[in-house]
């Protein structure tokens with residue numbers, strides 16, 4: 199194990215008790231503890247294996263080495279059982295996704311062809327058709343790992359399978375596919391980690407009719423990042439649509455009174471305006487075309503872009519101190535100019551717009567008081583307006599796409615594709631990371647349960663006697679976050695409703711409540727941060743903006759202003775509120791709503807058969823052909839791949855078909871290979887001969903005590919494994935087609951095989967040496983006799 203490259207390849211040169219001397223391939227010699235060294239399968243092909251479960255040794259370094267050798271050969275997909283691992287190539291590989299490829303995967307058995315998202319989609323489609331069970335494909339990974347690309351690839355395949363032979367105008371599948379560029383234009387942006395980062399989560403539910411044709415679809419989105427609309431840090435960008443609009447054809451530029459993106463405050467906080475290889479003008483035209491396909495009329499499109507332009511102009515309205523104490527007014531003529539354009543574009547009254555930005559009306563029981571906002575508060579009010587308008591616009595787009603594609607009420611089966619943000623842990627983690635990590639905890643629980651089930655099924659299929667008794671999952675973290683009452687979200691909502699709360703009082707409340715919770719800690723030097731011990735590692739959250747970000751309310755003045763807009767599109771974004779909620783400025787909690795959305799998502803997922811794609815980002819430079827071990831390993835751990843392997847390690851991680859097993863280990867008891875018995879009997883006899891009977895007890899200790907703890911616990915930092923498995927009985931490790939071996943047994947057998955091979959080698963060497971020695975002796979003796987005879991003259 200190495201701190202830099204995590205694992206190094208090497209050869210053992212000396213064993214000294216617990217200490218092992220290793221000559222690394224780098225040329226360095228190191229002395230390490232035996233528990234930090236793992237055996238390597240010398241027989242694994244240099245191009246790796248397409249399924250991790252085919253590895254003789256299923257451990258971290260083996261998994262990593264396999265992914266790397268495949269990635270070096272542009273083999274970006276690898277299975278771990280039924281999970282597909284996709285390593286981002288950061289280069290276009292069009293041959294992998296063309297129609298010829300789709301035709302090949304159509305109907306091919308899973309595992310028959312190279313690993314591919316098409317194979318996952320095909321398996322899901324066939325299961326749905328044959329068994330009538332709804333399916334879901336969960337795509338996860340960190341930002342820039344390739345989730346959206348994989349999702350699009352899955353959707354294309356499903357459209358191919360479920361599409362009509364001849365496109366009938368705007369077909370459902372075309373609409374489903376074209377919803378991608380529309381949502382990307384409004385919900386994606388360049389970030390430091392990805393030039394086309396989705397700033398929202400997405401679940402696309404594709405409905406099929408009895409004959410397996412796509413008959414409807416529904417898109418659900420989660421938690422769009424609103425703050426980006428008004429705040430962009432260098433070298434990131436705001437949402438793509440703003441730049442597209444600034445690059446629109448001249449007549450549109452004129453209509454929307456736009457110009458260079460560098461002149462808009464919401465865009466020029468960062469110095470990045472263009473993206474390599476992307477032409478915003480072309481993207482604008484393409485987005486409009488995609489909008490046509492998904493059923494957004496050209497009037498609606500105009501209204502949408504008018505709102506986008508209004509947001510840009512709104513950002514340029516600055517405020518200065520007014521005549522009254524602590525009041526504010528638009529700063530100068532330039533600000534007035536932009537304010538007037540905003541009013542014109544949103545078709546609302548200029549004065550009402552100015553008032554909604556600079557004043558607040560407070561209604562008490564007896565009177566109505568108008569309060570001025572100082573310039574700083576007015577700027578915040580402006581940003582709040584921009585954010586709410588943008589987020590309502592995004593929701594409108596999603597609703598429109600849904601209603602235009604249409605739902606099929608008679609559909610019996612569906613395939614859902616989930617493209618959702620992976621686990622996040624940064625230097626500073628705020629409310630967004632908190633929600634994202636909650637999502638991942640939930641999905642992790644779902645994943646664990648499913649992987650357990652799949653293992654169970656494999657054992658049952660092979661008629662292996664086994665039982666898992668207890669499985670402790672991450673329910674405790676979920677309770678900590680979302681339990682009602684008393685969880686973190688519930689306490690946050692309470693704090694938001696109490697006017698005098700601050701982030702500090704909220705943090706104090708958390709410290710008090712979760713003093714003894716084993717998943718919660720207070721960082722030593724902090725007064726308002728808290729740390730949660732997540733399944734994928736510890737994350738420290740900064741509470742500063744938690745209260746603000748959790749509040750989801752529209753300022754009453756903004757609601758009134760835009761609800762009264764003469765543009766029916768703008769007014770429809772702000773429908774009148776129900777009587778009681780309009781009176782009180784009752785806050786609605788983003789955290790609680792998100793929790794409910796997640797609950798609904800999990801309910802949907804639970805009614806489907808899941809398939810998993812884990813996307814991995816091989817480097818942070820976003821460049822091809824660079825594979826950074828450390829970061830990949832971290833992602834495999836966070837994505838539950840190591841967890842799946844761990845679960846598998848606790849059972850029978852190594853499986854070998856009978857013939858391969860006999861090929862490899864037949865030499866340990868060659869008498870079993872007499873050819874008279876069947877392979878299965880030969881395997882049984884071989885196992886008896888090598889004394890693998892009665893291994894369960896000692897190996898159980900081996901598994902829990904050494905393999906699990908040493909491979910995973912020091913690495914994940916999660917004390918005592920998340921799961922506890924007790925293997926009760928395992929009378930046989932012979933399945934119907936394969937031999938099942940426990941963790942460590944392969945190494946044991948390989949060790950014995952090396953011994954036999956070593957012994958055989960020395961016997962061969964001995965024989966050869968004695969043959970050669972004898973031959974040369976005979977030659978010498980004959981020569982000597984000849985010489986002697988010659989000398990004697992005979």
Ligand SMILES: Nc1ncnc2c1ncn2[C@@H]1O[C@H](COP(=O)(O)OP(=O)(O)OP(=O)(O)O)[C@@H](O)[C@H]1O
Pocket residue numbers: 286287288289290291339340341342343344345346347348391392393394395396397619620813
């Ligand atoms: N299979 C692939 N082939 C070629 N390029 C790819 C592939 N997958 C990803 N990429 C490249 O990586 C970039 C990032 O991928 P993508 O947008 O799918 O990441 P993501 O995981 O969805 O990120 P985010 O969470 O930020 O939205 C893509 O824009 C593309 O350039």
